[in-house]
Amino acid sequence: MTDDDSSLSPDTARDVGVVAPADFVCAEPFRFELGGEIPAFTLRYETYGKLNADKSNAILIPHALTGDHHVAGRYAEDDRKRGWWDSLVGPGKPVDTDKFFVIGVNSLGGCRGSTGPGSLNPATGAPYALDFPQMTLGDMVRAQEKLISSLGIRRLYGVIGGSMGGMKAMLWATLFPDRVGRMILMACSASQNAQAIAFNEVGRNAIVRDPGWCSGRYAAGEGPRNGLSVARMMAHITYLSDRSLDRKFGREKHPDASGADPFGIEFQVESYLRHQGRAFLDRFDANTYLYITKAVDRFDLADGRPLHEAFACVQARTLVVGFSSDWLYPPARNREIALALLRAGKDASYAEIETDAGHDGFLLPSETLHRLVRRFLENAR
Amino acid sequence: MTDDDSSLSPDTARDVGVVAPADFVCAEPFRFELGGEIPAFTLRYETYGKLNADKSNAILIPHALTGDHHVAGRYAEDDRKRGWWDSLVGPGKPVDTDKFFVIGVNSLGGCRGSTGPGSLNPATGAPYALDFPQMTLGDMVRAQEKLISSLGIRRLYGVIGGSMGGMKAMLWATLFPDRVGRMILMACSASQNAQAIAFNEVGRNAIVRDPGWCSGRYAAGEGPRNGLSVARMMAHITYLSDRSLDRKFGREKHPDASGADPFGIEFQVESYLRHQGRAFLDRFDANTYLYITKAVDRFDLADGRPLHEAFACVQARTLVVGFSSDWLYPPARNREIALALLRAGKDASYAEIETDAGHDGFLLPSETLHRLVRRFLENAR
Numbered sequence: 001m002t003d004d005d006s007s008l009s010p011d012t013a014r015d016v017g018v019v020a021p022a023d024f025v026c027a028e029p030f031r032f033e034l035g036g037e038i039p040a041f042t043l044r045y046e047t048y049g050k051l052n053a054d055k056s057n058a059i060l061i062p063h064a065l066t067g068d069h070h071v072a073g074r075y076a077e078d079d080r081k082r083g084w085w086d087s088l089v090g091p092g093k094p095v096d097t098d099k100f101f102v103i104g105v106n107s108l109g110g111c112r113g114s115t116g117p118g119s120l121n122p123a124t125g126a127p128y129a130l131d132f133p134q135m136t137l138g139d140m141v142r143a144q145e146k147l148i149s150s151l152g153i154r155r156l157y158g159v160i161g162g163s164m165g166g167m168k169a170m171l172w173a174t175l176f177p178d179r180v181g182r183m184i185l186m187a188c189s190a191s192q193n194a195q196a197i198a199f200n201e202v203g204r205n206a207i208v209r210d211p212g213w214c215s216g217r218y219a220a221g222e223g224p225r226n227g228l229s230v231a232r233m234m235a236h237i238t239y240l241s242d243r244s245l246d247r248k249f250g251r252e253k254h255p256d257a258s259g260a261d262p263f264g265i266e267f268q269v270e271s272y273l274r275h276q277g278r279a280f281l282d283r284f285d286a287n288t289y290l291y292i293t294k295a296v297d298r299f300d301l302a303d304g305r306p307l308h309e310a311f312a313c314v315q316a317r318t319l320v321v322g323f324s325s326d327w328l329y330p331p332a333r334n335r336e337i338a339l340a341l342l343r344a345g346k347d348a349s350y351a352e353i354e355t356d357a358g359h360d361g362f363l364l365p366s367e368t369l370h371r372l373v374r375r376f377l378e379n380a381r
Numbered sequence: 382m383t384d385d386d387s388s389l390s391p392d393t394a395r396d397v398g399v400v401a402p403a404d405f406v407c408a409e410p411f412r413f414e415l416g417g418e419i420p421a422f423t424l425r426y427e428t429y430g431k432l433n434a435d436k437s438n439a440i441l442i443p444h445a446l447t448g449d450h451h452v453a454g455r456y457a458e459d460d461r462k463r464g465w466w467d468s469l470v471g472p473g474k475p476v477d478t479d480k481f482f483v484i485g486v487n488s489l490g491g492c493r494g495s496t497g498p499g500s501l502n503p504a505t506g507a508p509y510a511l512d513f514p515q516m517t518l519g520d521m522v523r524a525q526e527k528l529i530s531s532l533g534i535r536r537l538y539g540v541i542g543g544s545m546g547g548m549k550a551m552l553w554a555t556l557f558p559d560r561v562g563r564m565i566l567m568a569c570s571a572s573q574n575a576q577a578i579a580f581n582e583v584g585r586n587a588i589v590r591d592p593g594w595c596s597g598r599y600a601a602g603e604g605p606r607n608g609l610s611v612a613r614m615m616a617h618i619t620y621l622s623d624r625s626l627d628r629k630f631g632r633e634k635h636p637d638a639s640g641a642d643p644f645g646i647e648f649q650v651e652s653y654l655r656h657q658g659r660a661f662l663d664r665f666d667a668n669t670y671l672y673i674t675k676a677v678d679r680f681d682l683a684d685g686r687p688l689h690e691a692f693a694c695v696q697a698r699t700l701v702v703g704f705s706s707d708w709l710y711p712p713a714r715n716r717e718i719a720l721a722l723l724r725a726g727k728d729a730s731y732a733e734i735e736t737d738a739g740h741d742g743f744l745l746p747s748e749t750l751h752r753l754v755r756r757f758l759e760n761a762r
Contacts, residue, residue, distance in 0.1 A: 034640075134643050194626035194650045195618065201651040202615045205658070206587060208644055209607035226590035234583045234615055237576065242711070245575035251681055259415075262515050263589055263671055267678070269575045270582040277586070290644055297648070300632055327708065330623070 014091045015082065016048040019073035021113060024147045030108075036133025039122060043147050044113025045069050045105040048089060049097030051151070058101045058153045059377075060172070061085065062144065064163035065235075065292060066284055068112040071104030072097075087365040094373040100157060107168075108143040109135050109292055111285035118220065118285045129216040129287060135295040137164070141171040148179075158182035158316075158377060162362035163329065164296050170337070173316040174301065180316040184373060186362040187326050189333040190307050190340070191300040196328060199238055200293040203231030207286050216287050228286045229277035236276045241325040241358035245269060307340035314341065318348040319376040321369065323361035349376075395472045396463065397429040400454035402494060405528045411489075417514025420503055424528050425494025426450045426486040429470060430478030432532070439482045439534045440758075441553070442466065443525065445544035446616075446673060447665055449493035452485030453478075468746040475754040481538060488549075489524040490516045490673055492666035499601065499666045510597040510668060516676040518545070522552040529560075539563035539758060540697075543743035544710065545677050551718070554697040555682065561697040565754060567743040568707050570714040571688050571721070572681040577709060580619055581674040584612030588667050597668050609667045610658035617657045622706040622739035626650060688721035695722065699729040700757040702750065704742035730757075 024043045031037045046069050051058060061071050063084070072083040072090055089095040089102055106114040109132070117132040124131075148156065159169040159180055166188030173180045189196075207213055210227030218224065237245075249269035257266045265271045301310045318341050322334030331352050341348035351372050355361045362369070405424045412418045427450050432439060442452050444465070453470040455463055470476040470483055487495040490513070498513040505512075529537065540550040540561055547569030554561045570577075588594055591608030599605065618626075630650035638647045646652045682691045699722050703715030712733050722729035732753050736742045743750070 130643060134640070191632060193623060194630045194632065194648075195621075195623045197632070197648050198618050198626060198650050198654055199615075201648075201654055202611060202618070204644055205607075205614060205655070206611045209611065211592060226586075230583060230587045230590065230611065233586060234580075237579045237583070240576075242574060242576045242708070245579060249575045251572065251575065251578070259515070262511060263585055263675070266675075267575075267578050267582075269579050273579055273582055274586070294644070294647075327623070 015086060016073040016090045016097055018075065018077060018079075019046055019048065019070075019083075020075070021046050021069055023113065024150055026143070026146045026150075030143060032133040032139050033136045034134045038115065038128075038133065041108060041115035041143060042113070042119075043105055043108065043115075043143060045103055045147060046071065046073075046083075047104075048072050048102045049100050051101040051153070055153050056155065056157060057099065058103060058148070058151070058156050059095060059158045059160060060103045060105070060144065060148065060156050061089070061095075062105065062140070062159065062161045062165045062168035062172075063107065064161070064165045065296065066280070066289075067165070068110065069104040069106040070112075071102065084363065088370065088373065094370040095160065095377065096374070100377070103148070103151070105144055105147060107140040107292070109140065109288060109295065111288040112283075116285070117216065117287035117291055127220070132287070132291065135291055137167055137295050137299050138171055138175060140295070141168050141175055144168075144172075145176060145179075155179050155181060158184065160184040160373070161188070162186035163188055163359065164292075167296065167299050167301075170301055173314045173318075174310060177313040177315045182318070182377065183316045184319045184321070184376060185334070185337060186321040186369075187323050187329050187334065187359055188337070189329040190302060190310075190337050192297050193333070197297045199235065200297050203235055204290055204293060206230040206234075207290060213286065216290075218286070224286045225281055228284065228289060229281060231289065232280040232284075233273045233277040236273060238328045239358060239360045241327065241356055243325060243356040244358055247356065248272075307336065308343035311341050311344040311346060314344065314346050318346065319372065320348065320350045321362070321372060322350070322352045323357065323359065324352060324354045325356045326359040326361060328359040396467060397454035397471045397478055399456065399458060399460075400427055400429065400451075400464075401456070402427050402450055404494065405531055407524070407527045407531075411524060413514040413520050414517045415515045419496065419509075419514065422489060422496035422524060423494070423500075424486055424489065424496075424524060425491075426484055426528060427452065427454075427464075428485075429453050429483045430481050432482040432534070436534050437536065437538060438480065439484060439529070439532070439537050440476060440539045440541060441484045441486070441525065441529065441537050442470070442476075443486065443521070443540065443542045443546045443549035443553075444488065445542070445546045446677065447661070447670070448546065449491065450485040450487040451493075452483065465744065469751065469754065475751040476541065476758065477755070481758070484529070484532075486525055486528060488521040488673070490521065490669060490676065492669040493664070497666070498597065498668035498672055508601070513668070513672065516672050518548055518676050518680050519552055519556060521676070522549050522556055525549075525553075526557060526560075536560050536562060539565065541565040541754070542569070543567035544569055544740065545673075548677065548680050548682075551682055554695045554699075555691060558694040558696045563699070563758065564697045565700045565702070565757060566715070566718060567702040567750075568704050568710050568715065568740055569718070570710040571683060571691075571718050573678050574714070578678045580616065581678050584616055585671055585674060587611040587615075588671060594667060597671075599667070604667045606662055609665065609670060610662060612670065613661040613665075614654045614658040617654060619709045620739055620741045622708065622737050624706060624737040625739055628737065629653075688717065689724040692722050692725040692727060695725065695727050699727065700753065701729065701731045702743070702753060703731070703733045704738065704740065705733060705735045706737045707740040707742060709740040
C-alpha cells in the first residue's frame with residue numbers, strides 16, 4: 001500500500017482537548033512473574049471519550065518502550081505538545097472518541113507516574129532502585145488488567161499497540177482471551193530477536209558503566225545522564241531508516257560547525273541525535289530504561305512452541321500492520337504473527353505500509369494507516 | 382550469486398607463513414588536507430610475495446576502520462591468529478602471492494605502529510592526543526603514496542579494499558589515476574551516509590563522555606575503556622545482520638545466567654557482544670577511533686558533483702562487490718559506484734554476493750568472492 005499522506009483527517013475531526021491524568025491505586029500486593037512482590041502499586045492513566053452504559057466500547061492503548069499514558073490531547077489550552085498518538089485518537093479520528101472510550105496507561109515499572117524503580121519503597125522509605133522486582137511484559141499487562149477491572153470493564157472492545165505496545169496487546173489477547181474483542185498490532189514481533197536484544201544490551205552497558213549510575217542508587221534528577229543519553233541516541237537510529245535519515249539530513253553540515261572542537265558537531269544529523277539524547281533526560285529515568293528493556297528482551301510469546309499454538313486461546317479479531325522500512329521489527333516478523341493467527345483458525349489480516357519512516361512509521365500520520373484502523377474498528381461492530 | 386562456501390581454496394593454496402612488519406619513516410613534513418602539519422611520520426606495513434623486476438606486480442590492501450597492516454600470515458609458527466584477510470591472500474589464493482607482491486599498511490592516524498594521536502609529538506615529548514591534525518581519508522592515501530614510492534613502485538597493479546578500505550582504493554584511483562591499474566571495492570560507498578555518520582557519532586559520544594577520556598590526554602593503556610567498549614559493541618552490530626544474529630544466537634540463554642545480577646548477562650548474544658567490546662580494548666586506541674571515524678564521516682567522493690564526474694580521471698579497471706545483507710553500505714550504494722564508473726566511460730563491473738553475513742561478508746571466506754577476485758586480477762593481465 002502506498003502512503004499518500006493526503007487529507008489525513010476528515011474536516012469533522014477535532015482533538016480531544018484539554019485532558020488530565022488520573023491515578024489508579026491497587027492497594028493489594030502484586031507478585032511478579034519472575035519472583036518478588038510489591039505491597040501496592042499505582043498506574044497513571046488517561047481516558048478520552050465516554051464509557052457507554054454496557055461498558056462495551058473501551059479501547060486500551062498500551063505504549064511502546066519509552067511512551068506513556070498521554071496518548072492524545074494537551075494539558076493546557078496553550079500546550080503545543082500533544083499526546084503521542086494524537087493523530088490517531090480523537091473525535092472523528094480513526095480511533096473515534098465520539099464512539100469509543102479510550103484508555104492510555106503508563107506501564108508498571110514506568111517513570112511517568114506509575115510505580116517503578118524510582119518510586120518509594122514503603123519498606124525502606126527510599127526509592128526501590130534495584131530492589132524493584134525484575135519484570136516481564138506479562139507483569140505490565142496483569143497490572144493493567146487491575147486498572148481495567150477497577151473501571152468496571154469486563155471486556156475491552158480492543159487493544160491497539162505499536163512496537164512493545166503491540167507485544168502487550170498480544171499478551172492481553174492470550175492472558176485474558178475472553179476480555180479482548182479486537183487487537184491492532186503495528187511494527188512489532190512475536191518475540192524479541194537477537195539484534196534487538198543486542199542493541200538494548202549496548203544501551204544498558206552505556207548506562208551501568210556510567211559512574212553516575214551508582215548501582216542504581218542515584219538521586220532523583222541526577223544519575224547516569226551520559227549513559228542514558230548515549231543509549232537513547234543509539235536507539236533512536238534504530239527507529240528510523242537509512243533512507244529517511246538521508247532524506248532529512250544527508251551530509252548537510254551544521255551551521256555552527258566551526259571545527260574549533262574537533263569532535264564537536266559537524267553534521268546536522270549529529271546535532272539532531274544529540275538533541276534527542278538530551279531531551280530524553282528530561283522525561284525518562286535510567287533504571288526504568290534498564291528494567292523495561294530487559295522486560296522486552298524477555299518477550300517470547302511462543303516460548304518453544306510453534307507460534308500458532310500460543311495463539312490457540314485467542315478470541316480477538318486481529319489486524320497486523322507492518323512498515324516496509326522498519327528494520328527493528330521488519331515486515332516479515334509482523335506478517336508471521338498474522339499467519340500464525342490464521343493457522344490457529346483465528347480471524348486475522350495483515351497490511352503493509354510502504355514508507356521510508358522506519359520503525360517510527362506507526363507513530364506518524366498516514367492516510368493508509370488511518371483508513372485501515374478506522375475500518376477495522378468500525379467494521380461489523 | 383549464491384555463496385556456496387565449498388572448496389574455498391584449491392589444494393595448492395598455502396599460507397604466506399611467518400611474517401614480520403616493517404616501518405617506513407617519512408622524514409619530511411606532512412601537511413593535512415584540513416590544515417595542520419606533522420614534521421615526520423611512520424607507516425607500519427607488511428609485504429607478501431616478491432616484487433618483480435619491473436615492479437609491476439604490486440597490490441596494495443588498505444584496511445577498514447579498525448583493521449591494520451597484518452593482512453595475511455602469522456607472527457610465529459605457533460601463532461593461531463592469522464592476518465585479517467588470510468583467506469584471500471597467499472600462495473595459490475585469490476590474491477596469489479606467487480604472482481603478486483602484496484602490501485598491507487596501517488593507516489596514518491592508526492594505533493598499530495603508524496603515526497597517530499597516540500604517538501609522541503616531537504615538539505612536546507608527549508603524545509599528540511588532540512594536537513594531532515584532523516584527518517581525511519585522502520590524507521591516509523597521500524601518506525601511503527609516499528610508502529609506495531619509497532618501495533620504487535610507480536604504478537600499482539591494483540588496490541583492493543573493503544568498507545573504508547574500498548573508499549581509500551577509490552581515492553587512490555582518483556588522486557593518483559595513472560598509478561592504479563585495477564581496483565576491487567567491496568562493501569563500500571562513494572560517500573558516508575547519514576545513518577553511518579549517526580552511528581559513528583553515538584560511538585564518539587560514548588568515548589568523549591567517559592570521564593576516562595580526559596579530553597584525550599589519558600595515559601597509554603588507560604583512557605575511556607567503558608566508552609570505547611560501548612562504541613565497539615554498537616558498531617559490531619552494524620557489521621552483522623538480523624538474520625546472522627538470529628542464526629548464531631537467537632534467543633539462546635547464556636549458561637552462566639544466574640539472575641543474581643539483574644543487568645548481568647542473560648542471553649548468549651549479550652555475552653558475545655561484551656566479549657567484542659572487551660577484546661577491542663587490547664588492540665585499539667580511543668583517540669584513533671575518534672580521528673578515523675571522523676575521517677570516514679567526511680568522505681564524499683562526489684562532493685557536490687555528479688559522481689561520474691568525480692570518476693572522470695580514473696584509469697583503473699574496477700570490480701565492485703556488494704553483499705546482499707550489508708545494511709551499513711547496502712548493495713545499492715555499491716552498485717551506484719559501478720554505474721557511475723560506467724557512465725564516465727570506464728571499465729567497471731558489479732557483482733552481488735548473496736549472504737546473511739552482513740557488512741562483514743567481505744572479510745569471510747566465500748567461494749564466489751574468491752572466484753571473482755581471482756578472475757578479475759588475472760584476466761588479460
